[in-house]
Amino acid sequence: MATKIIVDPVTRIEGHLRIEAILNGNEISEAYSSSTLFRGIELILNGRAPEDAGLFAQRICGVCTYAHYEAATWAVENALGIHPPKNARIARNILKGAQMVQDHLVHFYQLAGLDWVDIVSALQADPKKTMDLAYAYTKTPYNASLARFEEVKSRLGAFVKSGQLGPFAGGYWDNPSYKLPPEGNLLIASHYLDNLNILRIPAQIIAILGAKDPHPQTCVVGGISSIADIINPQRMDDILFRIGKITDFVNNAYIPDLLTAAQFYKEEAIQGIGGGLKNYLSYGAFPQTDDENPDDYFLMRGVIFDRDLSKVHKLDEKKITEFVTHSWYKYPNEKIGLNPNVGITDPDYTGLNKDGSLKEDEKYSWIKSPRYENKAMEVGPLARTLVAYAKGNKTIKSLVDYVLKTSGLPVTALFSTLGRTAARGIEAKYVADALESWTLELIKNAAVDQTSWTKYDMPSKEIIGIGLDEAPRGSLGHWVRIKDKQITHYQIVVPTTWNASPRDAFNNPGAYEASLVGVKLANVSQPLEILRTVHSFDPCLACAVHLIDPRTNEIKKYKIC
Amino acid sequence: MANDNRSNSNGNNSDPDFKWDPLRFISKKPDEVLKKVDDRLDVLEKEYFSDKKDKEENLPNILEIYGVSRRDFLKWTAFLTSALMLPYIFEPRVARAANILTRTPFIWLDMADCMGNTEGFLRTAHPTPAEIILNYVSVNYMESIMAPAGYQAETRRTETVKKYKGKYILVVEGAIPTGMDGKFLTIGAKGDTGLKITKETAKHAGVIIAVGNCAAYGGIPAANPNPTSAVGLSSVTNRSVINIPACPANPVNLVGTLVEYILIGKAPQLDSLGRPLWAYSGRLHDNCYRRGHFEAGEYVRQWGDDGAKKQYCLYMMGCKGPFTWNNCTTAEYNQDISFPMRAGHGCIGCSQPAFWDRMTPFEKPNADAKIIIPGIEATADEFGVGLFAAAGAGIAAHAIYTGVKKKKEHKKSKNEKNDDSGKNDDNKKE
Numbered sequence: 007m008a009t010k011i012i013v014d015p016v017t018r019i020e021g022h023l024r025i026e027a028i029l030n031g032n033e034i035s036e037a038y039s040s041s042t043l044f045r046g047i048e049l050i051l052n053g054r055a056p057e058d059a060g061l062f063a064q065r066i067c068g069v070c071t072y073a074h075y076e077a078a079t080w081a082v083e084n085a086l087g088i089h090p091p092k093n094a095r096i097a098r099n100i101l102k103g104a105q106m107v108q109d110h111l112v113h114f115y116q117l118a119g120l121d122w123v124d125i126v127s128a129l130q131a132d133p134k135k136t137m138d139l140a141y142a143y144t145k146t147p148y149n150a151s152l153a154r155f156e157e158v159k160s161r162l163g164a165f166v167k168s169g170q171l172g173p174f175a176g177g178y179w180d181n182p183s184y185k186l187p188p189e190g191n192l193l194i195a196s197h198y199l200d201n202l203n204i205l206r207i208p209a210q211i212i213a214i215l216g217a218k219d220p221h222p223q224t225c226v227v228g229g230i231s232s233i234a235d236i237i238n239p240q241r242m243d244d245i246l247f248r249i250g251k252i253t254d255f256v257n258n259a260y261i262p263d264l265l266t267a268a269q270f271y272k273e274e275a276i277q278g279i280g281g282g283l284k285n286y287l288s289y290g291a292f293p294q295t296d297d298e299n300p301d302d303y304f305l306m307r308g309v310i311f312d313r314d315l316s317k318v319h320k321l322d323e324k325k326i327t328e329f330v331t332h333s334w335y336k337y338p339n340e341k342i343g344l345n346p347n348v349g350i351t352d353p354d355y356t357g358l359n360k361d362g363s364l365k366e367d368e369k370y371s372w373i374k375s376p377r378y379e380n381k382a383m384e385v386g387p388l389a390r391t392l393v394a395y396a397k398g399n400k401t402i403k404s405l406v407d408y409v410l411k412t413s414g415l416p417v418t419a420l421f422s423t424l425g426r427t428a429a430r431g432i433e434a435k436y437v438a439d440a441l442e443s444w445t446l447e448l449i450k451n452a453a454v455d456q457t458s459w460t461k462y463d464m465p466s467k468e469i470i471g472i473g474l475d476e477a478p479r480g481s482l483g484h485w486v487r488i489k490d491k492q493i494t495h496y497q498i499v500v501p502t503t504w505n506a507s508p509r510d511a512f513n514n515p516g517a518y519e520a521s522l523v524g525v526k527l528a529n530v531s532q533p534l535e536i537l538r539t540v541h542s543f544d545p546c547l548a549c550a551v552h553l554i555d556p557r558t559n560e561i562k563k564y565k566i567c
Numbered sequence: 568m569a570n571d572n573r574s575n576s577n578g579n580n581s582d583p584d585f586k587w588d589p590l591r592f593i594s595k596k597p598d599e600v601l602k603k604v605d606d607r608l609d610v611l612e613k614e615y616f617s618d619k620k621d622k623e624e625n626l627p628n629i630l631e632i633y634g635v636s637r638r639d640f641l642k643w644t645a646f647l648t649s650a651l652m653l654p655y656i657f658e659p660r661v662a663r664a665a666n667i668l669t670r671t672p673f674i675w676l677d678m679a680d681c682m683g684n685t686e687g688f689l690r691t692a693h694p695t696p697a698e699i700i701l702n703y704v705s706v707n708y709m710e711s712i713m714a715p716a717g718y719q720a721e722t723r724r725t726e727t728v729k730k731y732k733g734k735y736i737l738v739v740e741g742a743i744p745t746g747m748d749g750k751f752l753t754i755g756a757k758g759d760t761g762l763k764i765t766k767e768t769a770k771h772a773g774v775i776i777a778v779g780n781c782a783a784y785g786g787i788p789a790a791n792p793n794p795t796s797a798v799g800l801s802s803v804t805n806r807s808v809i810n811i812p813a814c815p816a817n818p819v820n821l822v823g824t825l826v827e828y829i830l831i832g833k834a835p836q837l838d839s840l841g842r843p844l845w846a847y848s849g850r851l852h853d854n855c856y857r858r859g860h861f862e863a864g865e866y867v868r869q870w871g872d873d874g875a876k877k878q879y880c881l882y883m884m885g886c887k888g889p890f891t892w893n894n895c896t897t898a899e900y901n902q903d904i905s906f907p908m909r910a911g912h913g914c915i916g917c918s919q920p921a922f923w924d925r926m927t928p929f930e931k932p933n934a935d936a937k938i939i940i941p942g943i944e945a946t947a948d949e950f951g952v953g954l955f956a957a958a959g960a961g962i963a964a965h966a967i968y969t970g971v972k973k974k975k976e977h978k979k980s981k982n983e984k985n986d987d988s989g990k991n992d993d994n995k996k997e
Binding site: 062177212363 | 634713723747
């Protein structure tokens with residue numbers, strides 16, 4: 007019997023997302039992803055000063071807040087044909103690196119962690135065995151001692167007894183899909199709590215160079231405004247000190263916890279559950295040269311088709327188009343996709359069915375469908391890691407091989423929900439390890455060169471710019487046109503637009519939609535596995551669940567027992 | 568433009584009776600006030616704790632789980648007491664209020680937002696106990712961190728509303744889109760609009776707080792041309808709303824407001840824009856550490872110039888500090904790490920209504936700023952009315968006088984023409 011599940015709001019993400027899934031028995035045969043909020047920031051940007059583009063665009067998202075700021079600034083700089091000086095380039099890399107590591111940490115523990123970790127089961131753990139597990143993948147586990155585990159266990163117990171579970175209340179505890187033993191749950195739950203104290207540290211690094219976090223305020227067109235901090239040794243030392251704390255946590259909590267999870271969720275990865283699309287796209291980011299040449303980016307640029315890791319294709323931004331066939335927007339001709347440079351944002355809301363479900367054959371989302379060569383692509387840490395791996399990046403290759411070897415997984419296991427989650431951890435380590443050398447480079451350079459801004463003249467004639475960048479969640483593109491010193495056209499394609507996109511003119515599903523096919527639910531009244539797979543993309547959008555029997559259209563509600 | 572009508576008021580307090588009294592609790596009858604606060608705390612403690620043991624062990628237990636020491640907690644209560652401008656005798660009471668807060672039901676709604684305010688909390692270190700109390704303990708519904716999704720999540724919200732009528736704290740983040748009857752934002756399997764959910768949840772809340780500029784005044788979704796007819800929270804509910812604007816709001820300001828609400832059972836004193844006076848009574852420009860350079864006429868005139876390295880005043884680079892009321896310069900962001908002027912960039916006025924239209928271009932001084940409001944296009948100084956009081960004009964004049972060659976002095980007289988109110992009693996014009 008086919009049934010339909012509606013998950014709205016999807017929680018523990020940024021924003022508002024709905025997932026509808028058609029179930030055959032307990033297996034998903036089709037899924038639909040819908041973004042349920044429209045704000046129209048592209049329209050709001052029209053007529054504004056180009057220098058303000060970054061500050062406006064940044065408000066698209068308070069989570070990957072710095073990424074939009076930088077991409078917008080890059081787009082305007084690209085239109086002007088200028089590059090920021092070395093100090094600004096490195097400072098921006100540190101800002102974005104700190105932001106990326108923080109984002110991956112908050113994702114693994116606070117946002118996605120509860121899909122893998124059963125907090126209630128942790129109360130059954132034996133602290134001694136938990137110690138063994140803590141030392142399994144690192145000689146120096148983070149905040150691991152018998153006393154600590156006993157304390158976390160007893161206090162969590164008191165917490166649960168008092169009935170005060172706060173955000174843990176109403177979770178899907180005891181779902182058979184949770185695979186970790188009680189000790190694994192206790193170990194990661196303990197780091198979940200530790201991470202709350204870690205998260206502020208990258209945020210403080212961002213504040214030193216960026217004024218505040220979220221929404222930093224120093225990345226000006228042509229450079230960076232926080233030069234007084236860059237040339238102040240004490241401020242730079244504050245950054246170095248904090249980087250050490252971050253790398254310690256990544257190496258001794260995040261990566262070992264990831265390996266622990268991999269050990270128990272291995273089967274799903276080998277079966278390729280949640281793999282989804284076979285095409286991967288990365289714009290690359292973190293320029294390492296002063297001419298900002300994409301070939302030398304720290305996160306590499308490239309396109310992979312059909313999971314073929316033997317060939318990485320060169321990116322051609324002209325091949326990027328957006329469709330609105332199933333999106334609540336109007337195009338003059340909806341069979342053809344438009345490049346963002348000539349893109350149109352013209353809202354056309356056609357509503358939901360009477361019972362509140364999506365009109366799947368018509369328009370059903372506020373997200374457009376970006377495609378590359380008319381193919382749906384996955385973007386994000388997995389795409390970036392695969393591109394770097396296929397291009398033979400030594401550091402990434404050794405990290406990936408280490409994780410696969412330790413977990414006893416084949417390379418193909420990367421194409422799964424677990425693989426995506428692992429790639430994010432690998433990337434967090436890759437970036438965190440680079441932060442220190444970037445900071446030292448900045449200190450060294452600022453000692454002899456104090457330029458922080460490239461002078462430019464905003465012309466009156468029309469200029470066009472593109473900013474192709476990588477946000478924590480994937481490839482981010484800003485397209486801008488400027489005339490008479492005003493923005494006349496602005497289009498943004500964000501990572502979640504790629505990943506959460508609805509079907510296109512050829513009926514190709516987007517990444518979320520494709521990855522949910524084949525996912526089995528252990529308990530059809532609990533969308534735990536749906537969340538696990540959707541969360542692995544770290545959606546930047548929110549969901550509720552009810553089930554509709556397509557034959558009678560009767561809404562069935564399931565309560566938690 | 569469907570806009571919060573109060574956003575046309577001019578950022579400073581225009582109430583003739585306005586007498587901001589930092590000693591508001593003890594200047595009159597200290598004993599009576601303290602007794603009132605204590606009585607209220609007693610009642611709440613009875614309600615939320617089963618017995619004395621439960622009351623005494625609750626908070627230490629929670630802090631311990633999250634790795635916060637007793638000492639850190641005491642530091643935090645001291646910090647918050649002083650931030651609230653309360654005398655030290657309130658410290659133990661602030662601690663009791665924090666304890667009660669951990670049991671007070673709490674709903675956090677995300678509307679047309681970017682989650683920046685939530686993230687601010689997730690990343691706040693100062694004060695850590697606040698983050699725990701708000702994000703991890705009493706929260707009954709907060710999409711960004713709660714374990715359940717979908718139907719189970721919605722049930723948590725509707726049950727909280729039913730069970731705790733008139734008691735729960737409601738915090739709203741994000742603007743409310745009212746266009747197309749609110750259909751620009753739908754939440755839940757039935758496709759209820761954000762507008763409907765907000766109205767329903769606000770109806771029975773004990774206290775309603777709009778956190779961030781979007782929830783307070785419409786923020787960026789309401790910026791011209793306001794494609795979704797987004798408005799601030801007070802435009803969709805007839806109940807009184809405490810506004811904690813900024814982009815994002817400083818977590819300190821939200822936590823302080825909640826603690827004060829627990830202490831006195833009502834909203835703290837608000838200014839004409841609905842903002843708690845203890846946090847929003849100071850103008851950034853007046854408390855800025857670069858103020859001395861302003862007086863001396865020393866300005867940053869170009870990014871990265873000598874003045875930028877010496878931390879000169881940013882007025883010429885478009886700083887909106889003179890027209891913005893908040894405590895950024897004293898409370899700072901991310902545990903006293905920094906704030907925009909400290910990092911060499913001007914303030915963008917993000918605690919003020921409609922700042923996306925009234926304070927832009929952000930990097931041009933106000934005298935040149937174009938104000939884009941439907942039907943009106945003028946420079947800030949011409950616009951004058953309801954936007955900048957004498958202070959604004961005076962500041963522009965000072966900047967021109969000290970910073971620019973004499974030949975530009977005619978602008979000064981132009982500014983003075985728009986001196987429409989002159990009632991600005993906290994203008995520290997020299």
